[in-house]
Amino acid sequence: MNNKETASGEEKSQEINEREPIAAIATPVGEGGIAVIRVSGENAVAIVNDAFTGKDLRQQESHTVHFGNIVDKDEKMVDEVLVTVFRSPRSYTGEETVEISCHGGVLVTQAVLETMLTLGVRSAEPGEFTQRAFLNGKLELSQAEAVADLIHAKSKKALDAAHQQLEGRLGEHIKQFRQQIIDATAMVELELDFVEEDVEFADKKQLQELLEELDEEIDELLATYETGRLVKHGVRTVFIGLPNAGKSTLLNTLVGKDRAIVTEIAGTTRDTIDVDWSYDGLRFKLTDTAGLRDTTDVVEAEGVKRSQQAFEKADLVVYLKDLSSEITIEEREEIAKLQKNAGETPFILIGTKKDIALDIDDERIDYDLKISALEGEAIDKLKKLMKRRALENKHYDSSSLLVTSSRHRDALEKAQQDVQSALQALDRGMTGDFLSIDLRSALKHLGTITGEITTEDILDSIFSRFCIGK
Template identity: 85%
Template sequence: MTKKETTSHKQQKEITQKKPIAAIATPVGEGGIAVIRVSGKDAIDKVNEAFRGKDLTKQDSHTVHFGKIIDQDGNIVDEVLATLFHSPKSYTGEETVEISCHGGVLVTQAVLEAMLDLGVQSAEPGEFTQRAFLNGKMELSQAEAVADLIHAKSKKALDSAHQQLEGRLGEHIKQFRQQIIDATAMVELELDFVEEDVEFADKEELERLLKELDEEIDDLLATYETGRLVKHGVRTVFIGLPNAGKSTLLNTLVGKDRAIVTDIAGTTRDTIDVDWSYDGLRFKLTDTAGLRETEDVIEAEGVKRSQEAFEKADLAVYLKDLSRELTPEEREDIANFQKSAGDTPFVLIGTKNDIAIDVDEERMDYDLKISALEGEKIDALKKLMKQRALENKEYNSSSILVTSSRHRDALKKAQENVRSAIRALDQGMTGDFLSIDLRSALKDLGTITGEITTEDILDSIFSRFCIGK
């Protein structure tokens, strides 16, 4: 395949059978079972050469057979179960065998090497899924969802990946493409009869169709920020003065001593990142060095990194030690951070409420007062963090989310071309200009599902897959 644009491989009439490839399809390590997947032209014949049991070439699809794998010297490598999938009824659409052997690094590798010794090629990352796409077993957005499913680190990320794997995003994109195809047909039919001065396109109907499409794309694009948080996690930074209880709170949330806690100010001298999930949503918690002026070079670098983490955060949590009097300087710091946060949700939390001093004149508008050490209001804090993280972002388990920056960029380009067509229509431009914009929008949307793609796009997508998938 060249690097120029190509039409969808799903339109092919026959499954493409490439040379057989093999890879370990399960995590390598000690375990009860490991699976080696072999797929491609004559894959069943190749495995049969090393299989001692029933003749696999004479067995039906979707059947499992017990036997032994032997090496080229005739030595038994392992007792296995071979599961057969005849083309096109397999994951890749090709002849496929999944060999279930005993788990363990050495025995699994030995079974794989027995396959490679027969001339089967070692699979590249994502090559099985890439073949599934090329053979029309799934569209490109579904193929990408396979990787999202594997790498999902929260329940909501898992739900979102399942939706894309089911093709729900693809169905939306197909609807958009059909609307553009209908609009293009109206315009180009008129172009074919330009010399006869015949008008087929209802300009008002065409404008209505394009404006509806613009709004629908806009609605889908609006889900990206939520989708990004669901897929990658909410970057949450704890900031505040030294000894404000940032490390204690982080340890309390994750349920283990991830950060060192002492009474010595400046104990945390660098940012510490920890993954934490709550109610299906993943948070990437960052404990930062206490914010203060210091001549200590290492601590100063930690303060600098704290500031950088704050600037990249999706949720900023400022912690104020209630056991210490609020100084004018800290009051100013809180105000500055709150202002600098801009659109980033900002939460002001009072800590150490179990030993708080009574200062009536403080008059700070805390979102919550907690004691991480005593577990006071921690559940309320968790709920508050999730609420603020998804503030102004509608989400439920049935929501269709754009989670990929590639999909977002393609939708933006398509929307720009749709809007360009609307402007051309308003300005009374000829149909050939409209047709150029509409066909460009069609191409942009096609790159999401794979109707239109390039080798560069495929290489970029499948290179992030694990070997064996």
């Protein structure tokens, strides 16, 4: 790794080599076939060997698996296990690492872990194994963050985006950007070195073209963030409309179970109900809302208020109109008002209860689709429509790189601002020292994405959201 802002290369290397061994359960706690306890750090192999009956682990090669027992300090068997040895630096963390595969189960797994802790091993903090992998140069910071995204992915497309980042595709782009800035900085600082000789840039036009190209490339990457956010966190989809419009029935139909209570009594839904649903690899966070109407019922009024709040935060709005009742002037005005207030948020107008619809053809209402959730009519068409509208005007391709982290977006925006500031300074004929300040600032912001420049605060923030054992 390059030098970190937190420590020089030699200091960091020495700090890492002296890290105490840590241990944690690396698999979900509960009943299962097997569980894995991971131990990593200085002398990890020798420490585990003290509680292992079988081959002498200290004499075994890296990436080998050995059968035996874990015993406590009284030589009493804790569990029958398989132990895998990973020698430094050929391990996930870059340190000596041992993975103990024992029988699954809360008590037996905890017993194996506690045996390790009695040998002077410390319990790992959330994300500490991956943090050590980063500090030891096994992963870039953006790749380390992708590990957490991979674990928490709740849709196929979120999984694909995490895989892309884990493969280092984002890091490759950032390195290219940094190299372009380094080239530009070299041109600027060459002039500064010969300021007394009154030497000017060899080619200011070339520098301008380089920075303009960089500005465009960063802009293209930033343009993928909104899609990346939807892919990673899900499309916040709000079902809205008058009471008894079929919102709860549609939600239950999409998720395939009775998640929301459905009755013929208007106002049954008093609060927003959130349900995760995936379609064609994309995750939707469906929100069933209380029916929009004036009411003197305090509880229902609060539900209507929350419906409005959900509408304001939505990525996709689906308004449902009951086709079995004639539309009123008030509802027509409400629909027009909501469409206007939605702004750039995609708005879908759906006619529901098509199976019992009135024989009225109101040409003044332009429905996107008419469905019957109860009969399952046109539901597949609705699913496709929701996905298409959710990604409308978004930069999305299954093979394209997406920026999914707000931290990365912020760093890219700051770097772009620095590049644009340098372009303005160049256009005004300002001296190279002003350009150099902007370019070095851009380098710093880009470096925070890959971890070439970082601080303890950044690391603590990133790795605190990891699960223990990873």
